[in-house]
Amino acid sequence: MLDDRLQAVADFVQDDSSVADIGTDHGYLAIELFKTNNARRVIAADLNAGPCQAARRTISEAGFSDSIEVRQGDGLAAINPGEVDTVCIAGMGGKLEADILEVRPEVTARLQCLVLQPQNGFEYLRGWIYDHNWHIEDEKLAKVEGRVYQIIKATQGKKEPLTEAELILGPILIKKRPALFADHVQNNIEQLDKIRQGLRKGGSHTRDKLAEIERRIKLLEAYL
Structure with missing residues (x-):
């Protein structure tokens, strides 16, 4: 099985x-x-x-x-x-x-x-x-x-x-919103948050990368 x-x-x-x-x-x-x-x-x-x-x-x-x-x-x-x-x-x-x-x-x-x-x-x-x-x-x-x-x-x-969100989360998953969809979105946000925490320790030279990660997190949060 x-x-x-x-x-x-x-x-x-x-x-x-x-x-x-x-x-x-x-x-x-x-x-x-x-x-x-x-x-x-x-x-x-x-x-x-x-x-x-x-x-x-x-x-x-x-x-x-x-x-x-x-x-x-x-x-x-x-x-x-x-x-x-x-x-x-x-x-x-x-x-x-x-x-x-x-x-x-x-x-x-x-x-x-x-x-x-x-x-x-x-x-x-x-x-x-x-x-x-x-x-x-x-x-x-x-x-x-x-x-x-x-x-x-x-x-x-x-x-x-x-679209960017469809590439990350999946076009059909976004459309159907199956039972595990919220977990799926949250997992992606958590992965990005780990990157964000690391970038915050990197000083000013990571500012642009940090802004990009925060933008992506906000993009995904809209699907929760």
Whole structure:
């Protein structure tokens, strides 16, 4: 059984998709996609041998060795163009997730759906999505062990760039205001406040940076 974070990722994958789970770790998401989402094909990929071995063991114990293929490779280097229509990348930094998508444009261009769960760098990742002719179709929040996670579903097609608040908080999250939205906003404010406290100790040469952080905090406070 998946935790709420990975379950939210799985929920964004359409039935009958062909999916690659990049950074599969133990293969739990890959198994869920095959079992519950009726995926036509699931490839579980990871950079390192250890997670690949763990995934093969988990998948074998679940009885899906003939159905889910485990591959060792660096991001989308493990995937051939057109092999899958959906890619899931969960548990990495937002910039790394963007880099993974950017380094193999011949693979990314033939995808229909991206399901991304960044640990940080949310603003960067959302900007990358819109800069590369994708857009955010849906978003969710999930809470695991007190931490709020953001899950992003993106599909192909150019749309208007996001506002600053939408880049930080998420355009669909702002629109839907789900149950964890206030926690989500507060977490972002707290992160900025830590930066503000550090800048206040830096003297006059940090004045401009401090003013910018305070402006962003006020921007986000309007969403509480």
